Amino acid sequence: MGRPKQERAVHTRELLVDAAAGVFDENGFAGASINKILSRAGVTAGAMYFHFRSKADLARAVIHEQSSRLAIPEKPGGIQQLIDLTMYLTGQFTCNVRFRAGVRLAVEQGESGLHDYTAYRWWIKTFERELVAARERDELLPGVQESSFARFVVASYTGTQVMSDIATARADLPEQVVAMWRYLLPSVVPPVSLTSYVIDPARKDLITV
Incomplete structure (x- = not known):
């Protein structure tokens, strides 16, 4: 059986954010293109627009989620x-x-x-x-x-x-x-x-x- 729809949507969004991060990292905002991001993510434009309205939205997601894979301590230590x-x-x-x-x-x-x-x-x-x-x-x-x-x-x-x-x-x-x-x-x-x-x-x- 295929993945439940919600799980597939989450996976697609993660692919897009990771792909966008790679393209933005290499090219900056101005040099990045939706086509480059779609190609790297391996998803369709329709799948992208389900999650993000524009390149700016993708950039905002990368900015907001920059810490999502960091090991930030749960307890403050001084x-x-x-x-x-x-x-x-x-x-x-x-x-x-x-x-x-x-x-x-x-x-x-x-x-x-x-x-x-x-x-x-x-x-x-x-x-x-x-x-x-x-x-x-x-x-x-x-x-x-x-x-x-x-x-x-x-x-x-x-x-x-x-x-x-x-x-x-x-x-x-x-x-x-x-x-x-x-x-x-x-x-x-x-x-x-x-x-x-x-x-x-x-x-x-x-x-x-």
Whole structure:
């Protein structure tokens, strides 16, 4: 027997989002075409239009679902887990096309005209919960505001990876993220605890869910 209709629809949608991510990653929004996406997904135009009205809709889906295959910790762990999470994301740029394409599209929204802040808002909340946990563990200086610093970390990481992509195709991203944290940490954690945190790209594999 064939798959139930709902299961087939979900599978088709996943094929389309993955195909779109690959095409957007390689060509950007302007260089991507519906035909390229359909060819890669191996589905008909009718199947695509059942789920998405346009290329912009596909781009929006890739942006919103960039984190869908990431191993984001279920429980907040504080400063060390936040550092490790950024290192993990750094590693994901090399192997996770959906994440990489979603980030590219979110950064290059001028091409698509989407002006969609959803993904940034999600990452700010994800980072903020680590900082709330850090506050509960007395890991933050008194004047640090969790939501504000979370936004600053997202902005800093975004800018760092964009510059690294332009300069070295992200080959130097791990060392640039290390430098980012070496400058940021002294401004938010008590001096006595600075040496207790490990800023090491090798910790990208320590994230567990």
